[in-house]
Structure formats: structure tokens, C-alpha cells
Amino acid sequence: MVAALLFALQPLAALAQTESPLAVTAVDEGAVRAQMAALLDTRVAQLMADMDVADKVGQLFVINFAGADTGFESDIAPLIHGYRIGGVVISPRYGNFDNGNRTDTPGLVAGLTNRLQALAYGKLLDPDEAIPPADEVDSLVDNLPDLADVSQEAGRAPVDIPLFVGVEQIGDSIDNTYLRRKFTTLPTQMALGATWNPDLAYQVGAIVGRELHNVGVNLLLGPNLDMLTLPRPDSVGKLGVDMYGGNPYWVSEMGEAYINGVHVGGRGQVLTVARHFPGQGDVDRLPSDEVATIQTNLDELRATALAPFQRVTTPTGDGQMPIGATDALMPSNMRYSAIQGTGPQRLPPLSLSPDLNTFLQQEGFADWRSDGLLMINALGLPAMRRHFTTESGEFPVHVVASNALLVGNDLIYLGRLSDDGVWDDERVIIEKTITFFQERYAADPDFADAVDQALARILRAKLEMFTPPDQLRRDAIEILAGNNPTGAVLTTALSVDELLTLPQVAATAPLIDLGAALVTAEQQAIFDPASPEAVNAAATVRQVARAAITALHPDISAPAETLPTAPVEGEKILIFTDSRLQRECSTCIAQVAVSPDDLSDIILRLYGPEATGQITPDQIATRSFSELTELLDGQPDPAATATETPADSTPAATTTPTSPGVTPEPETLPGGAAEDTVNAPTEEISGSILDQEIAEADWIIFNMLDVDPVRYPSSDAVKRFLRERGAELEGKQVIVLALSAPYFLDATEISNLSAYLGVYAKSQPFLENAVRVLFRSYPPTGAPPVSVAGTRFADLSERLQADPLRTLPIDIFAGETRLSANAAGSGPPAVVDAGSSIRVQVGPIADRNNHMVPDGTIVEFQVIYEGAELALNVQPAETRSGFAVREIPLARPGSVRIVATSGEATSQPPRLVTVVDGADGEATPTAAAPITPTVALTTATALTTASTSPDAAASADPNVRETPRPVNPATLFVAIFTLLITLSMLLIVQVRILPRTMLVHNLLWAVIIGLGAYIIFGVGLLPGGSWLYDQLDVWSAALVTFLGMIAPILWLQLRALRD
Template sequence: MAQESTADLDAAVETVFSQLTPAERVGQLFLVSFQEDDVGAESEIAELIQQYRVGGVYISAHNRNFFNTQNTPAQVLRLTNSLQNLAQTPPPITATATLTDSAAGAAGQSYTTIPLFIATIHEGDGFPETEIRNGMVDIPNAMALGATWNPENAQKVGEVVGHDLPLMGVNMLFGPSLDVLDNPRLDRGNGLGTRTFGGDPFWVGKMGQAYIRGVHEGSGGNLLTIAKHFPGFGSSDREINREVPTIFKSLDDLRQGELHPFFQVTTLDSGDSTAVTDGVMTSHVRYQGLQGTVPISFDARNLPALLALDELAPWRSAGGLIVSAPLGAPAALGSIAAGSQTFPARRLTQDAFLAGSDILFLDTFSFENDPDSRMANITDAILFFREKYRDDLNFQATIDRSVRRILRAKIKLYGLDLVNSTVLQSFENLDDLGAVEIDLDQIARGGVTLIAPGTEAGRPTLPNPPQPGENILIFTDDRHIRECPTCAEFRVVSTTALEEIILRLFGPDATGQVSDDQINSLSFADLKTWLDSNNDNASDKEAEIDALINEADWLIFGMLNVDPQMYPESDAVIALLRNRFDDLRNKNLILFAFNAPYFLGETEISQLTAYYAFYSKTPNYLEAAARLLFQQFEPSGASPVEIPAIGALDLSPNPAQILQLNPISEISTSGTITPISAPPNAEPLIDLEVGEGVLVRTGVIVDKNGHPVPDGTIVNFFRSYPLEGLGLGPIQSSTVNGVAETVILKERDTPLSIRASSDLAAQSEGLNIGPGIVDTPTPTITPTQTPTPTATPTEVPTQTPTATSEEPTTTPTSTPMPLLLQPPLPSRPVTFIDLIYSIAVSLTIGGIAFTLGGDRFILEERLRGALVALASGLVGYIFFTIIGMAFYKVDFVERFIRQNITDHWVAALFALVFSIVGVLVWHLKPGRVFWKKQSSKSTL
């Protein structure tokens, strides 16, 4: 995709828009799904594309558009080329006659060849969130990437997705998910599962940016990203698109939490356009704080208000797309047509469109996904929009705005000459599938997390790996699933998958650590059967399971998500630990979680010998589990979400670290900036005059897992003048990419010492500023972790496995704050010297007043005048201090303060003026005659 100028894009959009008929403009709004793989000229999808002019198609294995059995990429490319070919070919004349009068009239007009959006889901981890699996790279899911805490991994996976999908004709990706899973619960359902990068808004946004950047770079701009599920579904207690949850959060809470990742991926001024998403997909969710009664996807008041926020408005104005959540989902029907017997096709599409959606996603667009009524519902909605476009000028203007955004996106994909662009892909391109180099084994090992046990003296208390002669029994959640109602069953993980990998790596033909007869595999269904058995009447199968368990030294559990309603056997481990733990004593119980890590309670976790989270079930993660069992590497990941049984997600600064302080540049009183340099391994010498400043920057501040703290973490910079025993209040700054910085002013003509702290990380290096260097010993505490995002273990496949760790040199870089042309003001605009000067001036004026009244007033009156002068001068001093602290941002006040800091005369000037005014007011009060001398004659 070529990067065209804004003016060229605008001109190209208007050129194409002017060629479109009203029917073609309306059709561009609709992105539809269809059943099976029939794309012939007489098919329903051909009618929707050629005669109703829909602008996009969603393809999926669930709808049987293709099958993940063999040669799936070729199936998908054949399908997408056929769909695009339909869009490039006018319908036959005979087909037009079958339409209604309205549709026939539209179809009989000119036919503009506009390429289709062809969308799919490709979130990783195989079924169910990856539609195209066979023949593709097995990428991990978002949570597995989040557990590495390394955006480079997310970008690399995004690059794979971006490279491979366009080769099969896909040009729109529904993803990534930017939901913040901040409050997982064991007793409540949540449809997100592992479809989230984590539970911290900053890191979710950071990983989302990297993933989107990878998609755009891998595809060369030929794949659009539609980030989900705006404005955030992470706090929901309902399954996504099944029910409408109500989330009890205010707009401020949303801005700091759920919306923050969307702000990050829609920022246009970051200088990295590849990290900006092309669109967002709404969600069927209500937010109580927004005071809406309908889901945000249908809320014509609140959705536009969110899109008008300062953080989102520029992106929206630049052509950011809004795609509706699937309008045939049960959540949508439950909120619009609860109890209705008539499918509300018109109401669903109109409400979603008027709420702000540019693209209306019509998936399963009928009750119970009835194929006979689905087509009728789609065409009814399109014809309704055509009528509204013709009769309602406001509706027409709104459609035109959305169509221009859609055309802009398609021009970005296919070039300025959109109508004549080449959209069909060559089958030879399929040879390049998987060409992006990526080390999925390294990514898998980098995210593995030891959840339990805890550590002792900094190291986990784990047993040795299985030894020769020790029996291993593996239980695997090998649930059977169907991709579609008529599709054949298959297992998401084979019952013997782990066993086969262990024997391949450590069996007789490898290192010889395990023999065939000491390892057995059973399913979770077998385990549930054994738990439900009656010992007195046990079947042969149950007796066999009982014998294997009794003989086993190691029990390994490969667990997926726990959902007893959908998969009754999925809670087998929980049932075992709750009901039969006494039968498992003196055995090593190892749990491998190949899904979310938060399904076990505190008691169950405490009964395990070791609990590891892998987050994904792809082959690379299964192999990582086998290698970890034999301790070929140390787990280096950390859970990106809260685990209620373990504790909250704590990303606060590590209290064991020593914060580094680096002087970056000196700032003169005139605003001149001079970079500070120092010889290697030498502390820079900084000698500032009063009123000059220095830009101070911390090193990378890390959290308790050794990763950079989230943006916005508060850092306090403390200033003190040791020779005077004077400490000043802290200056607060916030981190960007783990780094904080601030400008500090030299206020006094003695050495200045600077330190920093952040939360419980209270130790820092000292930064000394002359004249005169104060030697300050560096605190000696336990050395902190090196502030690098990840550790990459290196596999050593030998008889005696060892683990080595490489730490990549990726260091978060800071985005410096704009430097001030003038150093900031100190916390106090006056000093003790100013008070002395002010008192001296006031006493002088008081003395003059006392002297001038020598032959006019009695002694008592003269003393009163002198005291008025002194009091008025002190009032002036206090007035200047208050003005300096309260109005220091006013230009002329700031100039006075800076002058006073340097020369100490401004405070005295205020005292002088107030003293003179006070004396004048005192002597000119009514009844007093200042100019008449007092009579020397006494009166009795």
C-alpha cells in the first residue's frame, strides 16, 4: 500500500464517490456473512454482492465457508478470489428481473466495481478464535503474548498474521482485542478468556500498538485492523455477544481503564502511523456511568460522545472506521427485540448506524440463525436504507460521510485508482505462507509463569525432574468439539500429546531419561469417571485408572478453561483436589494451565507441587511444558492478569531497586539549553548559578517482575541544601516508557542535592550540583533487576539439562517532556534575606515618620506612626509572598519573582510602598492636621 497524501486521498475518494449510485452507496455500509462455500452466480452471496452491492463479506469455518481439514489456504484463496470477482462483474440482465422494483431499478443503473472488504478472525491459539488454521503458523493468543511483557513478541506475531492473511485474499482483521481484564472471577463467566493482553491498561495498549504495527508492516498496509471491543468488555460478567452486561464505571473510570488502550492505538501524533488501528468494533455492553439504557453499540447519545473525546476525535476525523458488533448476536436481539416474534432487521441496523457505526456487521442475522429467513432479513435492511437515503436528507448525509470513510480505507488498500485496481491474488503467493521468521519456541518459553509454589531465598522450591523408574501419569483435557453443527468432531489437544512430546525429547531414542512403560496418558473424562466411581462396583476401566493413579509418582494435569456447562469434564482437577486429595499424598502434582490461570482457588493451588501457566495450547507451548517438566529452562514470564487466589496484579515499582538519576542538560536563566556530557564511568560535574536549572532524568524504573512500570507512574524528585540543613518539597513527574524527568532550579548559592523515589522504591543515586560538591554515599542494598523487559532462555537439549538466560538489550526509551525556556519557580518566592530587607526598609520609613512628627505630635502619636510604618511594610512583604505563590504563572508576577530570587529587592520594594502608604493613611485620617505645629503652651 502506497502512502498517499491527504489531498490525493480526498480527491480519489470524491472521484469514486461521485461515480456511485445511491444503491451502491447504501450497499457499502453492509458487511455480511453467508453459509457454506457456494459462490456461484446463482448463490445468495452473489445476489448480495452484485445486486444489493454489499461492501464486505465475513468468512469463517463456523459458517462452513471453508474447512480446516486439508489445503485450507487454497480453499480460502479460491473463495476470496471468487467473492472479489463477483464484485468486479455486473449481474446478468436476467437476474435483475427477479428483484423488487426498488432493487431492480438500482441494479439497472451503472455498475461501479468496488473491491470488497473480506474479514475474518485470527486471534491465535487454534480453535475457536482462529478461523483459518490448517496450513497456517500456530500463533499464540493475546494473553500468552502478554505474559512475556515484551511488545516485540506481539509485533512479531502481528507481522506473521499481516503477512499471511493477505496472501489468501483477506484484507480486514477483526482484532486485536484491547479489552482490559482487570477483575477476573472464579464464580462468574467472562467470554474473554485468553483474548486479552492483560489486566493493566498501559500494557494492553502497549502490546496492542505493537501487534497492530506488526500487522501493518507484515502486510505492507494490505490488511486493516479493527480493534475490539470498544469501549471495553474486560469488566463484564457475561459471555461476549451472548448477553448484555452492565458495567458500573463512570466516564473517568473508563478513561483511565478500558478506554486507555484504545486511546493508545488511535493516537495520530505518536510519529508511528503503523501502530494506529484502522477501525474499532463496538461491543454490546451497557455502562451505568454513561446513564444509557441500551448497549453502547445502539446508543446514539453516548457512543458519539465517546468518539468525540479529545483522545479519539482526531483519529475519527482522519477516517477512523467504526464497525458494529455482530447485529444478529443474542445480546443484540435481547436488547432490541426481547420477546418479539418478528426479527427487527430495520431497527437493529438503523439504531447501530445512527449510534455511529460506519460498517454494519450482519452475522447470524436471524432467529436461531435460520438460513431461510437470514437472506430476507439482510435484503429488507438494505432496501429500508435505500428508502431512507432517498427520502431523508439528514440520513442521506450521514450515509455519505460513512461511505467516504469506507472508500478512503479501500483506497489505502488498493491505491488511488480504486475502480480499476487489481484485487485477485495469485495461487503462487501461497508458497510464501509462513515466510516470516519467528521463534515461537522462544516466545512460548518467555511467557511461562510459575504461579506456585512461592520462593525461598529467591529460588522456587521445586522437586528434581522425573527420574528413571518413576511413573508418570498425564491427564489431559482432550475435549471434543465441532467447528459447525454438521462438522466432524475433533480434539483440541490430543490425549497423548504431552506423552508423545516427552518421549520424543527424553525417551529411549533421545536422552533416555524416560522409557515407554513408565509414562501413561488419560483424559479428563477418564478422571471424572474415576471420581464418580463406586469402589465396590468399579468397572474394569475404573479399576485400571485407580491402579495407574496409585502407582504414579508424578501426576501431570494439562488443563484448559473451566466451563462445566459447556464441557462437563473441564473441572476434573478441581473436583480431584477437593474430594480425593488424601489419595494423592506423597505424589508430585504438577498442573500445566494451557488457558487462563485464574480458575483454581487458594486451597487447590496450595495442594499442588507446582502450578505453571502457559496460557496457550499450540504445539510450541505443549513442547515448552515437556521441557519445563525436565527443567531445561527457568520460567521467566509473569501473569498479565490478576489471579484472585494469589493476589492482585501489582505493577508498582520494585522497592529493592536503586533509582538512577542522570543529568541531561543545563538551562540558563535566559533559557539556553546546554547538553551535559561526562567521560565514561565518570560523574558529570555540574556547577550552576542561582536561577539556573538542570533537566534530570531517571533510568528505567522497573516493577516487581522486572518490567518497566506503566506510563503515568508518579516519581518524586527531592531537593535539599545539605550545608544549610534545608530540604524542599518534592517535584512530581510521571513516567513515560518507565522513565521520568523534570527540570530542577538552583535556588540558593550552596550545593544542591537531588534524589528521587517512586512509591516504595525509596532509594536512589544522589545527584550533586555545585558550587561545592557534597559527597553522598551511594546506598548499598540488594541489587535491582536489570531493567529489561524479558529474559530469553536458551535450550540445551542434553542428558543433564541446563538453562541459560539471555537478556535482550531492548530498553524502553523515554519521550522527553518539552523543556521550558525558563526554569520553574521554587516552592517559596522569598527567603529569610527578603524578610530582613523588608524589616529594614519598614523601620527606616517608621524612623522617618517618627522624626517628621517631632514638633507636631505628642510622643505617643509619633510611636504609633512608626509602628504603623513597620506593620504596613510587613503586610507588603506578606502580600508579595502570597501573590508569588498563588499567581506565579502570570507573566509580570513571574518576572518579579525571578528578579527577587536573584537580587532580593522586590520584596523590599513592596514593603517600602506599603510602609509609605500606611504612614500617609495614618497621618491623613480625618481630624488630624499634619502641617500644624503643636503649641508649646500647656493647657490645663
């Protein structure tokens, strides 16, 4: 909802052409914003005045419903028209639409959302006319039949308020990505986290916002802002792929950028619901199954899990919410000992605890909460059902829902309410719950007040969302500019009561026209694969896939470690795939998560006979995890003879049966043998054949998802194979592609692999990039956003510290002038007056993953007066955007050494500053030349040449570093060793050619010039010496000495020839 208001807050000059009594520039900008807010409050008050109890209560509820029928005899029509529900969540699980092959899912969804919006206005929209052209919307709306007339049922006309229409669209998984067919294939949140690039998160968010907006969806249940600090290699660990990572700064960066993108792509008409406040990433059991307790103290909670939620709810300096602020929060269904305390009593989840609102107020969410929404998760989740079911077996939904309202939730999600998946039972529960609210509203003033407060926030969000971007601003300017009772230009906004006296505000016309909530035919064009939007979206996802892919093992940063060379013609490749089956609804045909042939098809397309010719089809064999599991179990695979077709080539079954059913979770086929779909030959594959394929294979590649043996009995096939048959792998290239979270293998298992790649998603763009990395087309550049045991990424916090292999860049400023503060022995020191201050700036600072260190990284300063060895007490500084800055007063004359450190990284050698007494003459700071970067740093935004002022320092390059002094005992040893070797070579070559006197003469000149070259190199006077040392380290001394010795020999030889 913040986004719509911000879109309206355009520069005043942009509205100079609008009609208003006075010039726009005559009105104060702060007054305009205040007047816009007052106008919204006024319109909320107008709507509430026209609403009866049913209207008010209904707006609080968001429901699921079965099927896609919206006719007057449908189940959803009376819930919207009669019970006045305020929102729906649509999904294939309830048969609202499907993602089957050759299905126009965008068209189905757009038509459905338009028909649902028409119901909210008491109209019936024919499915054949559900998506009108833009120029026919007004006439269509004017001629729609009234639902009351068609149904011949008398009733009060509804207040014209559009519905919230919500979906889950997290990415990659069938569980939480509802819109797939013809929609952009989205990366997982962990894949975005592995890019360490908020700009890519923004672009993906914009894709999601644009596509949702163009099918009429205006409520995104996401993103997840949970933080995973303790990855779990069990079934709970699968949740990690739906998180951005394990560092609060980076999760905040990615989450804010994604929400920003959703708002921009959705044109301010797609609201986000950030989940699961205040963070449940480190749960020890599945949150959907059980209400667990998170044992984290309050300080730790504030420093870690809470930080991303604070980022997306914090106003800017002028009190406005940024466009990256979330519109709603979904409280967690976990218990938090730090918030709720502990005791013998059975505590409710935080989402239903009175402590929720108190915690929001105490932790600085009050400004956001004045307009921000709270939406409780589906009340029918197994965890909630298990927690609140009474001893008699009753699940009192109406009581739980009323408690949800009273503790502060605004939107109450009545979803998954039937324990046996029967929609008719759910519908009855929904109707009873809403009726209970209506009765309690009339009988309980406190309850009515809670309803009214939640209603006001909901209506404000809908008004902001559907008001044309510039209309609210134009109205506010006209009122302030003289169209008010005083007739004067106002610098203070009119109040709600004053606004209601104005004729233009008190108008009775609908505040939100139905046409504003409808999707047009033109908006469907973006789903054409050839459209610019679809082409750009696909390119963005490919960019994410390439930036994310990670070499977890071996450690390719080590000189001796590399990925295996690419497969070549003649080498046998055996591919095993976790091709588990899933259903998105109870009547849908099972869909394969990853087809066994997906990877082989990509290999042949990119490197096969019709491409580079490296691989032929007969080199590749493909098998499923279930076949491997049957082999390990020592029994034939009964599923190997069954052929099932992948979902992409299988039409989906109808999802609207006569008696609609509800699938609480996407189903899998019962039994371990039937869990995989295999493109198998018609004859039975015996264990001996698979044994032979394993024995003959030069390459064995595993496409691995999460490990969950309870739901997917073959998901642990890789772990079993490495444990039971690891001895057979000698001489083979064994590769694991982690298509989900990368932490399901332990250190021993990883050590048996030739390569372990973090891919983070199983869609085609990610599989293709994994193949390109295997064939060495380009190197993997990503890094996991979580800790991965058994790899160089085992400790995320260590990876995000300053890289000790890089010298910390350090600049010193006097005022705005950058000083030539040279390292000791490399030039004259900077000179400043005693009593003045210098500003020491360190950065950009790169972490061990070659990205900016997180904000808040500590940088310490050592400032010491030489001779007196007097150390100044300088407080550490925290980084911001990769830089740390500290002002240091220098009160006494002397020579000052300055060194900055961050963890194990240092700015050594010391920078020197000479402080002179002002009485001896005024010191003139010497401006240093601009720093020119030589190496690029992988960061979220491009880093350019370093600025000469600290205010512009964020554009500097982190690889610009002072070269350490190039002489030390090691270089001296290398120089003497080189001198002796060179002397021996010269003696061997020339002893039989030259007279002894001339030989000694030549060798002495070689020694003199060689040692002289080394001395010149050591004191820093050799041109290019610093660069040479940076490239060759101590061996640069060998090169300098050798060339110094050879030069006089050549000169003497040439002179002898001339003579």
C-alpha cells in the same frame, strides 16, 4: 486504511526517478500530504457520483453467507451483484471453507476470495482458474464473462469497488481463529501479554497480516483491546485469554505493536478492527449472551479501559496517523453508566446509543474519526436478539440496523441473524434489511445524509487499501510540480473542485482495477512449511511460547523455592487432559481441543528412548478429565470404551450440505460423558484401575483449560480432585499446566500443588515449552499480565511498581554534562554554581517482574540542604520509557542531598551536590565516566550502556546502581564475631607449637591487620570492596576481616622459615 497511505508517504528522494515536470525536492512535503488527501477525497466524490441508491446502501453492509459456491445460481451472487453488499465475513461456521486434515485451507480461501471479488465487479471466475499466476492476471481479468450475460438478467453494471473480506484470527481457539490448517499456529493475546515484549506482538501481527493478505482477506476483526483488571474464575473468565492483560500501558503497547505488524505484514492491505470500544474486559457475564451494564465512573474509564483505544487512534505531532493506528473500531454491546447515565428507562447498548458519537468527540477521537470506521458487531448475537426482540417475538433487524447507522456506525455486520441456524432465513432478513435502507434513503434526506457520510469513509478506506503504494504520491507530486491549471509550482494543495478540472483526475478509467484485488499463485508459496516465511513464523511462535511460560507456584524468586527436579527413569507419570470436543460448523466432525496423548508424545520425543533416554513409554499413562470426573462421581466411565480420533488425523466432513446450516457458536457434544475424546484401550477401564494408577503415580500432571461446568461438565475435574482426594497426594509431584487463563484455581488449591505453570495456550509449541520447563531444560521467565490470586502475582499493580530490591539508578546533569554526584562518603561531591539548575534523571527503573515500569509511574524527589535541613519543594515526575526527569533550580550555596523514591524503591544513599556562590569562583562541573552495565534487564527492547545525556538515557541499563555504604552495625557485629572465631582457631592451632611470647606477637598482628582491613573496607578504600559487598552483603565484612587476619600470620610464618 492508514497503513496504505503511510506506505505511500516514502521519502521524496525515493521518487526522484519518477517522471514529473520539476525536481521532487522542489515540492513541499506538507503540501504533498495535503494534496494526497485531497486526491483521495476527489476520487471518493467521483465514485459516489457514479453510484445509484443500491450501490450506496449496499456498501454499508458486511454479511455472512453459507457455502462456497459463487456461481450465478448461488445465494451470494445476487447479494453481491444485485444488492451490492460491500463486504463479507467468511468462516468455517458457515461452511465457506474447512480446516480438515489434508485440506489446503489457504488454497480454498484464496480461491474463494478471488471469486467473491470478481462478483463485486460483475464477473464470474471459474473455480479452476481462481488463483492465476501473476503474469496472467491481466489477461484473465480481460476475458472474464459478465455475470449479467451468464444469468441473462438485465441490470445496471456495478461500480468497480472491491469487497471487504473479513475473518476473526485472534489465536489458539476454534471459536475465534477461523484459519488454521497450514496457517501459523498463533498464540493467544494473553500469551503475548505474558512476554511483556511489544516486539514479539509486532512480529505475530506481521505474520497474521502477511498470511491474510496472501489469501485475499483484507479485514481483520481484531485485536481485542479490552483490559482485564478483575479476573473471574467462572465461565466469564475464559474471555481473559483473548486480552493482552490488565494494565492500560502494557495493553496499549502490545495492541499498537500488533496492529503495526498487521499493517506491515499485510502491505497496507489488511485493515484492523480494534474491539470492543471503550473496553469491556470487566464484564460480569458473557457479552455474547446478555447486554450488561458496566458500572465504571468516567475518570476510571479514561484512566484504564479507554487508554488502549486512545493509543491506537492518536495522531502524531504532524497530524498524521501512525502505522500502528487502527483502521476501525468495533463499539461494545455493553451499556456504560459513565457515558449513558442511569435511569428507569431501558438503555440500549453503547453500539446503538446516540451517546456513542458524542463520547467519541468529547474524548479526543475527532481527528481519527474523520477517516476511521466504526463497525458494529454481528446484529444477530444472542445478547442483541434478547435485548431487541419485541413482545410479539419479532426481532426487527431492519430497525436495529438503521439505528446503528444513525448513531454513527459505518459498517453494519448482518451476521448470525437466524435463531435456529437456517441460512435461508438469514438471507431473507438480509434482503429485507437492505431493501428497507434503499427505500428510506429515497424518502428521508437525513437518513440519506447519514448513508453518504458513512459511504465516504468506507470508499476512502478501500481506495487507500487498493491504490498502489507510490501511485497516489506520484500523482500528488505531479499536480503540485506544475501539471495544474496555473502551470506553476504549488505550495498549497488544490481543492476537490479544482482537481476535478484536471484531465488526468477526471479520467473515466476504473479507479480500482480488479486485478489489484486478486491473489496470485505465487502468493501461496508462503504456506509451504519449508518456505522461509513459514519457518520464521514458527520460530517466532516458539519464541513467544518460551518467553511467556510462567512459574506461578512455587515462588522461584525466593531462595528456598524451586520447581521439582525433572522426572527420571522408573518414576510413574499420570497425565490428565481436558480433551473437550468442539465443532467449527454444524456438519463438521468434532475436534479435540487437546488430545490426551499430546503431552506424552512430546515427553517421549524430547526425553524418551530415542532422545535423552530419561523416560520410557511404560512410565506414562494418559487419561481424560471425563474419566477422572467419572471416578470422582463413583461410577464407571461409559465414554472410556469409545475411541475417537483427534481432529488432526480426522478428515473433516463436508461443510456445504444441500440445505446449508449455520452454527451460531462452535458446538460441543451433548452430555458430560461425551465431551472428551479419549485414546482409550478397547477394554473397559474400571475405576479401580484408575485408582491404582493414581496410587502408583509419582507424578500427576493436569492439562487444564478454562472452568465452565455448564458447557463442559468435566472442566472442573482438577478443582474437584484437589478438594476430594488431596489427602492422597502426599509424596507425589502434582503439576497443573494452565493452558488457558491462569486464575481458575484458588489459593488453597494452588497450595496443594508442587508446581503451577502458566502456559496460556494449548498448541504444540506451548505444550513443548511446558515440557521443557518441567524437565528443567530452561527456567520459566514469563509473568502473567493479569492478577493471579494465591500466587506472588496476586496484585498486578504491585508487580508493576518499581522493584524495592533494586536501587534506583540516578544521574545528575548540568546542561549536557553528567556530574560525578557521588553517594555520601564515597567520593567528592559534584560542584555547581548557585543560581544554576541541575537535571536529575532516574532510570531505567525496573519493576518487580524485571521489566520497565509502565509510563506514568510516579517518582518523588527529596532535595535537602544539609545543616539548615531546608527541603526544596520538588514536584514528582512521571516516567516515560522507564525514566523520570526533573529540572531542579539551586538558588543558594550549600551542600545538597538528593534522593529519589518510587513506591518502596529508593536511590539511597543520597547523592551530594555542593552549590557554591558564583562570587567565590566559577564552579567547573566534573564529567563522570560513562556507566557500564553489568546485568541485563528483561525489557521489550534491548538496553545498552547508559548515555551521558538525558536525551539518550533510554539506552541505559536499569541494573546499574550505586552500592549502599558497606558498614553498619550488622557488618561491625559480623567483623567482631569473625575476629573472635579466627583468634580462637589460631590459638588452638599454634598454642602447642609457638612460645607464648611469639604466639601473643602473632595474634596481636592478626587483630591489628584484621581490624585495619575492615576499616579500609568500611571507608570505601579497599579495591573491589563495593563489588564484594554487592555480592555478599554483610558477610563481605567476615571475608575481609578473616583474610586480613590470616595475611600477617602467613607473612610471619614465611619470614620465620627464611630465618
